[in-house]
Amino acid sequence: GEDVEQSLFLSVREGDSSVINCTYTDSSSTYLYWYKQEPGAGLQLLTYIFSNMDMKQDQRLTVLLNKKDKHLSLRIADTQTGDSAIYFCAEKGSGGYNKLIFGAGTRLAVHP
Amino acid sequence: NAGVTQTPKFRVLKTGQSMTLLCAQDMNHEYMYWYRQDPGMGLRLIHYSVGEGTTAKGEVPDGYNVSRLKKQNFLLGLESAAPSQTSVYFCASSYSIGAGTGELFFGEGSRLTVL
Numbered sequence: 373g374e375d376v377e378q379s380l381f382l383s384v385r386e387g388d389s390s391v392i393n394c395t396y397t398d399s400s401s402t403y404l405y406w407y408k409q410e411p412g413a414g415l416q417l418l419t420y421i422f423s424n425m426d427m428k429q430d431q432r433l434t435v436l437l438n439k440k441d442k443h444l445s446l447r448i449a450d451t452q453t454g455d456s457a458i459y460f461c462a463e464k465g466s467g468g469y470n471k472l473i474f475g476a477g478t479r480l481a482v483h484p
Numbered sequence: 485n486a487g488v489t490q491t492p493k494f495r496v497l498k499t500g501q502s503m504t505l506l507c508a509q510d511m512n513h514e515y516m517y518w519y520r521q522d523p524g525m526g527l528r529l530i531h532y533s534v535g536e537g538t539t540a541k542g543e544v545p546d547g548y549n550v551s552r553l554k555k556q557n558f559l560l561g562l563e564s565a566a567p568s569q570t571s572v573y574f575c576a577s578s579y580s581i582g583a584g585t586g587e588l589f590f591g592e593g594s595r596l597t598v599l
Contacts, residue, residue: 414590470578470586476526
């Protein structure tokens, strides 16, 4: 079945770059997403990439998509303490109706 | 613009009790969803609705019922709560297919504990 996998924890020093990785199984996914969840809050869309793109850059965020390996990554440049959160990778499931398949989430801890 | 609002935000139940979580959205979205979030498991889809009066099962529907009597509201019911239903529940909504990127807009979550 459809599955999205990502590592559970990442710790980085403030000012360094963070790279969060994700693998997915549904090669027909049209969109892939990164959501951010801050403590005690719901998920908010951080960025997305359409399946016909290899890279998308948005200020400090860079998304890389390797369709051959079904691998998605999110790079955060100059990571700040405000970036501490849980980051979820998600793919649009094959069942339609915008049903998203989420990974378990990567908890990013930024330390001074 | 309130977006997606969930009530209540916290609830403690005893095993066997029933309750209803209410989700309301003011964005005129066609699609609405209920997910549960458990540690290490991400979000799993419980039920969803693609329009007023329609509902469908997601990945983990057992023990839950839903209703969408009005377009803006999506209710999640637990008829006989079990400890395994202790979780954080998120409601989300989105535009219908063909309108936008399929982004889901989430509420702030409802933390349910079943003793």
